[in-house]
Structures are given as structure tokens and as C-alpha cells.
Amino acid sequence: MNRMDSMRAAVLTEHGGPEALRLRTDWPRPEPAAGEVLVRVTAAAVNNTDIWTREGAYGLPGDPDAKAGWRGPIAFPRVQGGDIAGVVAGVGRGVDETRIGERVLVDPALYRDETPDAPPVGLLGSEADGGFADYVTVQAARAHDVSGSPLSDAQLAALPVSYGTALGMLERADIGAGEMIVVTGASGGVGLALVQLAAARGAQVIAITSGAKADDVRAAGAAHTVDRAAEDVLGEIRRCSQREVDAVADVAGGPLVAQLMPWVRDGGRWVIAGAVAGPVVDFDLRRLYLHNISLIGSSMHTRRHFDVLVDAARAGSVRPVVAASFPLEDLAAAQAEFRRGQHVGKIVVTLSGGTSGA
């Protein structure tokens, strides 16, 4: 292989700690197949999904402690990175060559079928190679033209996973204007996106976050914040809401599910997209079926949701907060800072030519 065809890439060859993700400088640059584009990556954001996939922390059905990605075993070697902004650098057969040079936001989902509401059954960086690399190939239809967007490359890269996931949650739970909702993990990537997007829809957000980040979370649009370390989180929520809440948008899971469920109104919704506080919960089914409450599992977004997000990116009507940016060589440091959790907003890796402004 000559040097022209090689590139830098963060490659996973087995499940493990940070050392398992190796930065290679001699990785083969992929060739776009028919219907694909080659994207030169300008920015790629850091997410929990990449870290959990590296660790194999998703378990398997019937074996929660097994090492696996979110869809099952990972085919190694795998280039990680699900959040990609870039520029089209090449096209495969059947794709218009005029797309070369186009600034794009990449939808990281591999969908079950061609319908607009099909669920994702795979993700770039997990079931296919991702964006922690100089180049990535994706289906042409999943690279969305954002040439006119006022957002920086880092801001664009902040959108797909976190804001896509948040939008999917709000849409699946049909959360709208005038509703009183609780958002957990509100200073995290998905949490802050939930606060911004829900407030923009006219919902009143009670955000659960650490005390130190409360000001940032209120700046993002939360009407109230509750310190997650408070002695009586439920009591604090009840004081904020005064009445039963309409919905909960939850990325935390854990004991709060049982504690707060009785404070969700009849016909209310609890939409969940993660369970960092504990995936296995003791659960009283009666609360659900006596009060017409739905517990809605929400994995990422659909094509329909992503189109809404692309429109917002083009218009600049959503302004993701970029907490910090790092060069690809410092991906391990970026993930370490992400894990320390002192930041508010997204941590982004920028590559050659990527803009990191906010």
C-alpha cells in the first residue's frame, strides 16, 4: 500500500480499556463502493457509545455481563467514532461527482429498512467503520448537505448522536408545548440536547444535574434544576413541578425509575435512552397499567427525526455547546476528559481543516 492510500485511524481490535483503541497512521483509506461517498472527516465528537463499545459494556440478551456492542458481537478491527462532520472527497459508482467538495453532516444510523420510521439497527463506529479517522465511507444518502450552515464543524459533529438521540426521545414520547417534563443527566451530551430541544418546543424542563453545572443547564433552557446529589431528589422535583409531571426524558435509569414513576401523571410517558445509574431495576408494573403510562425505549433516531435535525443545522436554529476540542492524536485525552465529566456540552475531535468555534 502506498502512502497516498493510508490514513490515520483510531482502531479497536478487541474490547478493553483506553489502550485497546490504537491510533494507527498506516490504516488503509477506504474506497467508496457503489452508492457511497468518501468523506474527509473535519470533526468527530466523543460519545459514551464509543467508550461502551470499546469496553463491550452492553451485554447480550440473557447474559448481561457478556462483552459485546449494543447490537451484539463487534467485528474487529473497527474504526470507532459515530459523530461525523466532513467534506465529500470522493464518490462511488452511481453518485453524482458534483458532490465532491460538499460540506456534509453524516447520519450515523444503519436502518432496519427503507421506511422513514425504521429503527436504527447499526451505528457507524460500531457495526461499520466510523469517523475517528481522516476518511470514512458512508451511503451517499446519509451524508446530508449542510453547505450553508452557520455552525462550526465541531458544532455539526456535536449533533448526530446526542441531538439525534434527544430528538428521537422527544418525538417518540410526543413531548410538546406546555408540558412539564423531567430531564435526567441534564449536563451530559444527550441531557443538554434534551434541555435545549424541549425548551425550544415550549416544554417546562425540570433538569436533574450536579449542582456545579446548574447555571449552565439553566442557560440551556431549563426552568428548574435539581441537584442529583440532593438528599430528597423526588421531593425537590415535586416542589418544582407542584403537580404530577407529564413526561420524563431519562438517560440515567437506576433507582429513580421506581421513585419518580408514581409522580408521572395518568397517560404520561417515560422515555428512556440510557441507564448510566443502573440498567436493571425493580419495577412495579401496576403503576404503568393502572395509569396508562408508557415506558418507551428510545434508541437514537429515525430518518424522519434526522431530517428535522439537518434542517435545524442548516438554519442554525440549534446551537450545540462545544466544551472542548482535541486533535485526533489526543483522542485518549479527549475521552479521559469526557469520562471525568467536569465539562458541559460536547467534547469534539477536530481533524485537518476542521473548525472548532462555538
Add this chain to the structure above:
Amino acid sequence: MNRMDSMRAAVLTEHGGPEALRLRTDWPRPEPAAGEVLVRVTAAAVNNTDIWTREGAYGLPGDPDAKAGWRGPIAFPRVQGGDIAGVVAGVGRGVDETRIGERVLVDPALYRDETPDAPPVGLLGSEADGGFADYVTVQAARAHDVSGSPLSDAQLAALPVSYGTALGMLERADIGAGEMIVVTGASGGVGLALVQLAAARGAQVIAITSGAKADDVRAAGAAHTVDRAAEDVLGEIRRCSQREVDAVADVAGGPLVAQLMPWVRDGGRWVIAGAVAGPVVDFDLRRLYLHNISLIGSSMHTRRHFDVLVDAARAGSVRPVVAASFPLEDLAAAQAEFRRGQHVGKIVVTLSGGTSGA
């Protein structure tokens, strides 16, 4: 009070066993208030809800062992009985007198508000007096004209709670033609209604039931039956379905929730309306949020659902199975037979003039 104004009624004055439900012959006959009709009850079906309300088996939020009705404390004394067919015997102010003599099917739900999709927040026999009595008063709009129905009074009385609940489940989970669904408790009141209604929509039903009742459940429309006492219920379901199922319509809850959830497809639905096999379950939230599965609590029906049921009753397109009928004096025996669980179909109390044919 003179004898003309008194009636027979099964009255609950405290939570307890069968002895707590006393048959009174001197109970005051209610007067229809403005907007209400007085219904002479012809048939009233037996349901778990009445028995659990008598026992106070619903628990309270945060105190699952507390004695309470499904909505909280019961206001005693209370006439029980949620499933009512009858004839209009009087009208309150503002109700057309020509309704007197009309054969009616009573919607037992007290709705949260006036919208067609409002959830029920009360039930005749629990939050208001019900139909285990010669007379009951209900809002005129909730007594639906079924003058032309080919169904017997007992068959009509079999519909509201069981078939209304089943219809609510199928509608809320959007279960339709071509889907492969599992129905639990398939020989029970709601279960058999689910089998009949789902099969009528073109769904393929895998019914979990006791072996002795399998023939009756298949006759009601199940494509497959699985013995709930089988050593490997999950394995039997997988053999029937060959692929992951689209939805589960569940009245049982218990350990099957965790066992079967991994066999629900991406984007699948688990709709639950009861938990006779155990209300508190250990639950892995990851299965929901990684696969876009919704756990939908379903309590009874909405006005919109009940209208569908009334149309079916008028047309005779649903033919509920009546397992046995008893006079009001033998209500305790009717509930005892219901509890023994050897029957398939509904057990109904018929009153003066009620027809009990199938």
C-alpha cells in the same frame, strides 16, 4: 323510605373477603341527577377488578402492600359491578324522556376529561356505584343504545371491561394484520377477548394458556397455544413463532416479562394491562432502549375505543363467550367459580328479565 324506592344491591362497606360484599335488599334506589339516566340492570359480568377492589389489592404509590382500590382509597359504602347491560328506567333533568325503555350497554369508565382519548380515572363499582344491583345511575352519554344488537344481555354485559380492556391494549400497541403476537392468560376474560379481537384483525396469535383450555382458545382464533405450565415456555413460543415476535399483549406480568422481552423485535411493543403472575419484576432497561421497544401500560379503554366496541355489539361482529350465569343472590358463588378458574369465557350475573343465552 318506602319499598318502592329500595332495591337489591351487593354493597361493600370495607375491604375484605367474600363476606365483605353483602347482598342488601333494602338499599336506596338511586335517583338520576341532571344529565344522568337510571338504568335497570339486566346483566352484570364478574371481573377481577371487583374482587381486587373488594380485597384492596391494588396497593398505593410507594406502599404496594396498602389496602386500596386501583385509584386509591375507596369511599364506602360502595355498590360493586363494572360490567352493565340494562334498560333505561328513568332520566334526570336535561335527558330526553324518549330514552326510557332503551336497551343500553354502559361504558363503565369515568374519564379524566372530555377529549375522545382521555384515559379512565375511575370505574363504576369502584369510584362510583356499579351494576351488582337492580338499578344504577350513569351519565346519559355513557349509556349506549344497543336496541338492535343480536347479543343476549349476558353477552352484552361480558363486553365493557374485558373486551374494552382488550381493545384498548390492541389500539394502544397498534397491533394489526400480519403481526405475530403473544397473548398471555389467554383463557381469561381479557385474554380470550384479546385472542378474538386480534385474530379478527388478522394478527397471528400465540396464546399462553393452561393445557386443558387450549382447544377453547384455538376455537376463539389462536394460531398456536403454549401450555403455561410447560417446562420451557419461552422455547415453546420460539418454536411457534420461528422469528422474534412483533408484540406481546400481557395480562400476567411476572417472570415472563424478563424472559420473553429479548424475543420481542426491534421496534416491538409489550402492552400490559395486569400482572396476576407478579406485579414487581426485575427489569433490564437496556433491552428497551437498545431496541426501541415500548412497554405500554394500558388501563381499560377510551371513549374512542368504546365506540368501536359498541359498533361491534350492535352488529354482532364480536360474540363473547358466556361460560355461566348466576342470579344476583348467588354473586358470591359466581365470584367463587370465577376464582376457581376452570371456566373459559365470562361469568355473568343476570337480573330480572336479563337474557343469558350465548
